[in-house]
Amino acid sequence: MLHIFEFIMTDTLPVTVPEISLTNKYYFVLSNSSNMKKQATIKDIAKRLNVSISTVSRALKSAPDVSNETKASILAVAEELHYQPNRLAVSFRVRQTNTIGVIVPNLDYVLSTMVKGIDEVALEAGYTVMVCQSNESFGREVLNTSRMLQSLVDGLIISVSSETKTFDHIKKFQERDLPIVAFDRIVPEIIAPNVILDNEYAGYLATDHLIQQGYKNIAILAGPKNLGISNARMGGYLKALKEHNIKVDQKNIIHCDFNQDYAYFATKELLKSKNRPDAIFTISDRMAIGAMIAIKERGLKMPTDIGLIGFNNEPMLSLLTPTISSIEQPMFEIGKMAAKIFIERLHSEESAITTEVLKPRLIIRESSKRIFN
């Protein structure tokens, strides 16, 4: 171990890091690995009190069969030595880490709120959450699962990437008997609990609302074809039309990426057609923004000329002009529910494979409200 600058090395280094500066780099050099305190173990405590390590082990977890006397002294010494259990050793020994692996495609508004929900109940239950982002990449997701599998987690809570079509990497958890819970995006092939939004109902809600407001020629920017949530939301759209005896016009169903620019161009095209839609339902808020821009460019007014409703109810929607209607997911609740189910599965022998379907809420704002009562 090389101590190049030992002269600076003291226990209470009087160096203060400058808080801010216009130049680029300040540095102070000191040696590493100097005052490395070795962590106390139960062995140390045992030695100190001339008791066996098993007694210490028992006392520390206040097993019923230790005398209060010895227990007290052990606890005292543990305190004094700043004893911290070596979680790695415990995990290794008892074959569980008290850590939940969470994999999400990204940490956008919706998902990060869901993760916060997971965090909430996991922490409560004494679990640590390990969050990894797949960046919507299948390869990354597989890498993440495989690292997690190498024994660091007690199970997996996952929202799969959009690229994910096969699920072997997830099934591996089951083979090791580790619980899995899927949320947000469903995992069809896998026999695992799912916690999702009622996307069909959400699509229905949005479309029905537009119809109620007197819109008759309603287009949908439906996201990528064959994506679960796309189909489900579109299913609700179709259902609402049918219920109101409105004929489906295939030209009103646009499949495009979950993406502001795509939505912009798609809307631009839509508005050019001679029988242009008088309302648009986009299955994400970002897409709604794209649509909005195209609508404004075209000189159309919302909600009079054309109605618009998005999906997710991101906070910015209420800041736009006009404010934009949307569908709100119970994000936090979805996260909490996923974690709750996960923990239940962790503790129970038999396990009901449930699909929890949470209800969305319609948020009506200016962009779609043209009837007042």
Place this chain on the structure above:
Amino acid sequence: MLHIFEFIMTDTLPVTVPEISLTNKYYFVLSNSSNMKKQATIKDIAKRLNVSISTVSRALKSAPDVSNETKASILAVAEELHYQPNRLAVSFRVRQTNTIGVIVPNLDYVLSTMVKGIDEVALEAGYTVMVCQSNESFGREVLNTSRMLQSLVDGLIISVSSETKTFDHIKKFQERDLPIVAFDRIVPEIIAPNVILDNEYAGYLATDHLIQQGYKNIAILAGPKNLGISNARMGGYLKALKEHNIKVDQKNIIHCDFNQDYAYFATKELLKSKNRPDAIFTISDRMAIGAMIAIKERGLKMPTDIGLIGFNNEPMLSLLTPTISSIEQPMFEIGKMAAKIFIERLHSEESAITTEVLKPRLIIRESSKRIFN
């Protein structure tokens, strides 16, 4: 182990989870812990080939002193048995987990992008990242650090909560010789590398820009008093004023929470005063939104009557009317830099305690641009 519903239990369960429904709950019951495959260990491989476990261990990490022959056969069997090293055992043995603990106050736009940067280089270097949110709570932060410390991480990359005033919980990492890197928000007391934005320069940039645009009576919504970044950004504000010989009016310096509502009320008050400011610099975009709402309510026009500039350059700013100027942080780079420094420290004996100060960028939009050239 209770197998209540064994009759359903088969290897390839033909049950498919319904993708979506309007009712609330579908479930199928099956038994847990059925096809639990025990994970193969080096012992199993050794037994299979009648070699010692040490040989297997060596072969698996292709040590120089194994014959190619035995190595090949070992690798083959490992493959066949789907051998995966037990990371827990390895970590326990070698006392390092190849996991980096990351603690952030939340996962908003800025921080989640920074985390993505950390993720990027950590993954590259073979490390797994474990992200925890402190929710701006000191207690939560301490809990997180203590859990991480119980040996699951090789070090810490942290953006401290706003409540954090003492740093003992962070110092504990040093005592165990685990590297720490602070980012986004600086950790003054701790001798650890910092990666931050040049907040003073950022404040200077914003204020100077407003001055260049002819604004003379510039207010600042400066965030909580005594918060590092608040003071730094305000420092830049003061510097710019001084440089242009503009007298500082204490009434133009408002300390309020990082929060849209506070900013709204503060701005409302500001605009009532008889010598009202003709421009406002808010040190977050959320605060800029609050200010914008107050400005509009008052019937003032941006940028003619009053100028406005925010901080962070969140994407929504370009969607508002008028579009809002802001200061952009190199978020991704800050994250990458933090991870890079972290990994350097992990691998090097002596360590330079540096403060990396990255430069912001001024993004001019409608809300502050009233001079065209």
Place this chain on the structure above:
DNA sequence: TTGTAGGCGTTATCAT
């Protein structure tokens, strides 16, 4: 109530 001892899966130090 307390102690002894074996073992979790791996690595590393000795021998051979």
Place this chain on the structure above:
DNA sequence: ATGATAACGCCTACAA
């Protein structure tokens, strides 16, 4: 080039 063995820190029968 390979094998035996101890050790990492902790838990848990089992014995006393």
